[in-house]
Amino acid sequence: MDSIFGWLMLIVGALLLVVEALTPGFFVAVPATILIVMGLLVVLAPGLLTFPWGLIIFALVTIVVSIATILFYRRLAPGHKPIVTGEDSLAGKTGEVIRDVVPGSIDGKVKVDEQIWSATSAEKIEAGQRVRVIRAEGVHIIVCRLTDVTEGGECKK
Structure with missing residues (x-):
């Protein structure tokens, strides 16, 4: 059952990345990346969800992946200064x-x-x-x- 849930998370994460690629705006990049990483964890370690510390591990991984994804996308697409005309x-x-x-x-x-x-x-x-x-x-x-x-x-x- 964990394996199916893991694969489902991987598929949804990949679909969200495709949506982000087709309509860029950074709205789904972070959740997509989190779903992919979590899906990989569940597929590679099937008992992780039933482990007593599993939710804490998931929360920590979510925080770390979120920060890493945001930093990566900031570097990939730096902000532009607005045009100022006086x-x-x-x-x-x-x-x-x-x-x-x-x-x-x-x-x-x-x-x-x-x-x-x-x-x-x-x-x-x-x-x-x-x-x-x-x-x-x-x-x-x-x-x-x-x-x-x-x-x-x-x-x-």
Whole structure:
């Protein structure tokens, strides 16, 4: 009976690892690894579950395997720092208008460095045009056509 339970734990653990591989997110990697290790223990030492200290051994192994798995996956896939974009870092960058930019409105949209910003301008700029960011104000940017930028980085009047 222990052997069947051990094999069942191995199979479920392996299936969970397959799920983790298909939809990565680290949600089932730890339980999958624990099930595989516990399944191996039960298959290799069938009387372990009936042994008086069996539950304590299982608890200790679970803790050790959990910590080892978490450390392994942290090393395998280190975290990434979030992209931080401040007002100063946007000025002077170029982008592409993806929704018409209209004076007096921040409904226009401009893609700058893979990020989409609400934008306004002194004149209407159609979608598809290349623009230069003059400055950022809060959550939107002020832009002008790339062809209208002076040597000093300002828009031609």
